[in-house]
Amino acid sequence: MDHRDAVAPEENERVLAANLLLLDGAHRALQALRAVGIRAAAEKGAALLLSVYTGEEDSRAMDDVDLVVEPGALPRAISVLERRLGLRRIPDSGFELGTPSGAPGHGVLRIDLHDRLHHGGARSAREALARAASVSWGDRRVEILEPTDHLLEIVAHAVLHHGRLREKEAEDLRRLAALVNGRELRRRAARAGLLVPLSVALERAQGARIAPEVDRLLRALPPLGASASLMAHLLRRRLTSHAPPGRFHLIVSPCYRPPAEALGHLARRAWLGPDVALQREAGLRPPARPAGG
Numbered sequence: 416m417d418h419r420d421a422v423a424p425e426e427n428e429r430v431l432a433a434n435l436l437l438l439d440g441a442h443r444a445l446q447a448l449r450a451v452g453i454r455a456a457a458e459k460g461a462a463l464l465l466s467v468y469t470g471e472e473d474s475r476a477m478d479d480v481d482l483v484v485e486p487g488a489l490p491r492a493i494s495v496l497e498r499r500l501g502l503r504r505i506p507d508s509g510f511e512l513g514t515p516s517g518a519p520g521h522g523v524l525r526i527d528l529h530d531r532l533h534h535g536g537a538r539s540a541r542e543a544l545a546r547a548a549s550v551s552w553g554d555r556r557v558e559i560l561e562p563t564d565h566l567l568e569i570v571a572h573a574v575l576h577h578g579r580l581r582e583k584e585a586e587d588l589r590r591l592a593a594l595v596n597g598r599e600l601r602r603r604a605a606r607a608g609l610l611v612p613l614s615v616a617l618e619r620a621q622g623a624r625i626a627p628e629v630d631r632l633l634r635a636l637p638p639l640g641a642s643a644s645l646m647a648h649l650l651r652r653r654l655t656s657h658a659p660p661g662r663f664h665l666i667v668s669p670c671y672r673p674p675a676e677a678l679g680h681l682a683r684r685a686w687l688g689p690d691v692a693l694q695r696e697a698g699l700r701p702p703a704r705p706a707g708g
Contacts, residue, residue, distance in 0.1 A: 431473035434464060438472075440500075440524040441480045442555050447499040448484065453492050455484040455558065456547040458529075458568060462559035465550050467590035475583070479525035483560070485544055486537035489530040502526060532564075533571035534607045539564070562594035567609055574612040578653050580619050588620040592628035597635025610636060611643050615650045 441461040448455045456462070460477030468475050484492045493512065496502050502512035505525070513525040532539040543564040549556050560568065566588060573584045604613045614636055621629045639647055 427473040430476045434460075434472050434475075434477060436524060437461060437477055437480050438464060438552060438557075440526060441482070442552065442557050443500060444480065444482060444496055444526055445558055447495055448482075448492055449558075451491075451495055453484055453488045453495065454544045454547075455482050455492065456544055456560055457481065457557060458483055458532075458560045458565060459572075461557070462565060463587055463590070465552055465557055465559055466562065466565075467587070467594070475586075479527050481527045481529065483529045483532060483540050483543065486530045486540055489528060492528055492530075496526065496528075500524075532568050533576055534564075534567045534609055539607065543568075562591050563596070563600050563603055566591045566595055566600065567604060567607060567613070570613050570616045571607075571609060574616050574650060574654065580616055580654055585620040585622070588616060589626050589629055592617075592620075592626070592632050595632060597632050600632060601635050601637070604636075611639065611646045612650060614639065615647050615654070618651075619654060 438461055441457045445455055445457065457465070457480065459481040460475065461480050464472050464475060464477070493504070496512055497504075500512075502524070505513045512528070513523060530540060531537045532543060535542075543560055546561040546564060547558045548561055549558050551557075559565075569584055569587055569591070573580045600613075601610070604610050614633070617629050617633050617636075620626065621633065
């Protein structure tokens with residue numbers, strides 16, 4: 416059964432209308448940036464709709480457009496989109512732009528700009544833009560992240576930044592897996608320090624059913640050693656907990672911390688608690704609780 420069958424037709428129509436508005440906004444924004452020589456590409460929802468959800472634009476809702484721009488060009492990109500698209504900065508929202516929400520007869524376009532990626536900062540953004548693909552959307556062209564970069568970004572953003580992997584992201588991973596070479600994914604994940612989060616995310620995307628493309632990628636990853644197994648255990652527990660999201664990037668990020676240091680920091684956090692037995696099994700020193708903690 417098509418997974419859209421369980422959704423009311425009017426909901427499909429609402430999602431489709433919103434998505435078409437946002438895709439049009441993505442195209443116009445990229446076109447405006449390209450005209451002034453700023454490299455940029457769509458990621459997340461817009462890029463997924465134009466690559467792995469083609470023909471199903473009513474089946475995956477998106478709230479805004481995420482664009483990555485070349486490092487150092489963010490202030491200029493904001494200025495260009497404000498002038499050319501009439502967008503305005505949304506207060507207290509980082510680098511998010513939007514149309515006035517109360518304008519009658521107009522939908523709301525929100526564009527979230529980034530000049531770095533979660534799986535490697537400015538360096539990964541620069542490299543991903545050099546590999547970005549140009550895809551067709553009707554008679555228009557839209558630049559999107561290449562599938563391997565996109566899959567790693569979804570893993571880093573969901574698992575490390577938010578500390579959760581919803582069914583929507585799991586389905587995104589299952590679809591992207593069909594477009595990704597396992598050996599190249601392993602190489603880039605190792606370079607970014609993402610082998611453990613990647614393994615955990617793919618396991619959860621696999622779930623109880625066997626998704627052949629996900630299984631193929633899992634088999635391409637190396638077996639986890641003791642320290643990596645402990646990290647995987649903590650990440651799995653974090654993804655199944657109900658702790659408030661949004662702080663996990665401050666707890667553990669293999670991109671910026673050695674795994675043992677990251678695990679010690681992670682185990683000290685009150686909402687996870689130390690797992691001393693597993694740490695001893697992995698040969699790690701149990702972390703001391705901070706005074707008053």
